[in-house]
Amino acid sequence: MTAPTRKDLDALQQIVGDKGLLEPGEDLVSYENCVRYGAGKAAFVVRPASSAETSKVMAYCMGQGIVLVPQSGNTGLVGASTPDGTGQQGVLSFDRLTGTATSDGTTSNVSGANDKIIFDEENRSVTVGAGVRLSDLNAFLAPKGYVFPIDLGADPRIGGMIATNTGGARFLRYGDVRQNTLGVKVVLADEAGTELDFMSGLRKDNTGIDWKHLFIGTTGTLGVVTEAVLNVQRLPQQSAAALLVPRDEAAVLKLLLEMEQRCDSQLTAFEGMSAEAMAAAFDHVPSLRNPFPGGDLPDYVLLVELSRTWAMREGEQTLDELLEIVLAEIWEDEEAPLENAFIGRPEEMWALRHALSEGVKHAGKLVAFDVSFRRGDLMKFRAFMAEELPKRFPDVRICDFGHVGDGGLHFNLAIAKDDPRLNDETFIPDLRDWVVKIVVEKYHGSFSAEHAIGRSNQSFYYEYTPEKVKELAAGMKALISPNDIGVVKLG
């Protein structure tokens, strides 16, 4: 790693222009800090406005031994997008990477376009720059009747969504970013700043290695995605939602299987919320309506959503009616897995669901885990933890919620802010190690379901990745993007 000099800054400014370079002394705070973890110090922030400029920046920095940390929306939760504290690393920001140099191949397909996004309605796809925000993409698509169906609490930029392969709350129906990425343009971390174009946007193409998968979910370590072709979906025009109270923990998966069969792909979400997480949300957002009789929170509640892309037809069952019928069918069974159900306005139910994340942050000192399991193991893991955590780490509250439909769990632990154990610097690391060990070794789960790898979980990567796989990953890194980039190590 080399500390950038004045000469380097001038050379970068030559590439990206005045607007493209921010230097120490300017306001770099938002580039140096990320949402949840530590503070860094940037040698500079370079903001190329195109893939070609990114390539030139990369070539220059890699040639000079300057480490770049790619930064997309900087909304990640594992500390993968900010520089370290040395002041020697530059931030490669996607802020201005909102255009695309890629035509869609056959321009006659373009039925709508602005300077940022090319929409190919016939292919049901968009071509976007990595710096486009999810909300901007969806604001562009909504009037056309389409949506990029990755449903997240945060508002990241597309490049970061690809680098972390975000999943979100409607994975059950639409899949993750990987399943919705039809192509990428990528700049490799080498001294040539090699630009590779895998932007065909084809849905079926089996002509050798499908390269895009190497750049999805690998946090920029194997190359920086500068543009992408994304699959989009028709925007739903009808929806219905219910809060279901399962009879017991074992009933949760039964309900999921019943709903899947009885609603097919109209089922667009099947989310789990613990009483503790809901309580934290109600405490933190007083305007939220508590829908439960007497305000008594059930131990565990499932948010289910149905949706359809067509407008209500005359004489057709509404989705609310369908939901009632389906729940009645489930209830008919003597051993029905359902204790109670509340059909209501989807917006209100999603408001509760989306408030959980903010809510739990205020429940105490938060130790957050983004883990996943085979679907059947999620509730078993919760039950194990409810039993064992208090023995091992008393007075740590479980405030979890998650994506039961895909096995993803935001397993949050809250500790009273005045708990004296917080002064012991081994306490939280020990707690994290213990939880992750159980996730991975006892339940064969993942320690990073949808946040990918960053500083905060790098140690788990080292610990739980087989040696041979790490060796191959190191070889892959040396082959594809041999120079130092980002904060993650694969080898």
Next chain:
Amino acid sequence: MTAPTRKDLDALQQIVGDKGLLEPGEDLVSYENCVRYGAGKAAFVVRPASSAETSKVMAYCMGQGIVLVPQSGNTGLVGASTPDGTGQQGVLSFDRLTGTATSDGTTSNVSGANDKIIFDEENRSVTVGAGVRLSDLNAFLAPKGYVFPIDLGADPRIGGMIATNTGGARFLRYGDVRQNTLGVKVVLADEAGTELDFMSGLRKDNTGIDWKHLFIGTTGTLGVVTEAVLNVQRLPQQSAAALLVPRDEAAVLKLLLEMEQRCDSQLTAFEGMSAEAMAAAFDHVPSLRNPFPGGDLPDYVLLVELSRTWAMREGEQTLDELLEIVLAEIWEDEEAPLENAFIGRPEEMWALRHALSEGVKHAGKLVAFDVSFRRGDLMKFRAFMAEELPKRFPDVRICDFGHVGDGGLHFNLAIAKDDPRLNDETFIPDLRDWVVKIVVEKYHGSFSAEHAIGRSNQSFYYEYTPEKVKELAAGMKALISPNDIGVVKLG
């Protein structure tokens, strides 16, 4: 490449036992020939019965410099699964690779299992050996109410489906094999016969490189998949189908977009059939009923299918009714893209669709292309070919059909068997080169949509893969599976 000796055969027999090794002199014909291309000669056929045995076979052969050609169901169409004519290559058959050594992690999830297949209903997944046939998997799943939703005319084994990333006729709704593969176990082509286990079966897992994607669609060149975890879907319990006659070629994509919006994911197929392909099917299969008035075949017909996973409910619209309503909605428009429509029995319509493949084989000497496009370009390519092919190659008939919903096209050309040009050995290669050049260069399409790479399209891989990508692919091969295996070259 080394010719196997008696000593080698004995060593292999030690590993796989008597049943596991077939030698020249025994009946090897079915292993030496594939459906469409040339005849090979096998030095032996080795049939390991487990992943562990495969690893030992691999280690032995790679150590001795013996080339193995992995062979799954041997139903592929690009000549990737049979030995060459030297008699020096061994066939690594998946015939007996029907078991699995992989438990599903938490055996308590297993709600059904036989010696071949482990079913995890809660996770909606199965663990299977690479040698299990698609039909056997679905026969196992059907009584449980599930299906592996890759709909093909052929009956391949799972390992080959993964190696070629097959798509099929319901891709529009369910995706390809890649999108339905949750995990693989793989044996690398190295002197250790390294076995790697990526069998967690998790739906969300972002802990570094997602290795399975390197082994999907790469024809065994980077390693041999011996077991897999597959996503399964609920088996539809209702379906409806119609044959639609579009007003003109431009109307086809309009119809697709209309159907997608008005039916949402109930739309499970949107297939295109040319008059020539249908005529060939009717000629070849006289029992097929011609559903068109007076038997007059429209120029182009779309087969659309709707389906649902639940049993018909009282008072609910049937899918036939829904189809009628939707078609009436589309017809309301003055410029309706629809000229005619026939709602009928899905089985009958699929019988026609599935007969096309056999039918066109009898239409003459067949030159077949498995190509794909952005969806909007498929009909444009057809129109271009209808115009230009007769100028360049007169008396060559286009008998195409395809997967309009995903841009895949089986572009078949038939030449009269007594055409004297067939005696000119450059005629067919010139024809193939010309078509592929237009697919790739003019329409930015793929020369292998769902058959992957084999001997018959290796030259197109060389020609149309950028140099830098080939260089990286060669590096990848050297890194992961350095020894010689299979017939495909990536570098």
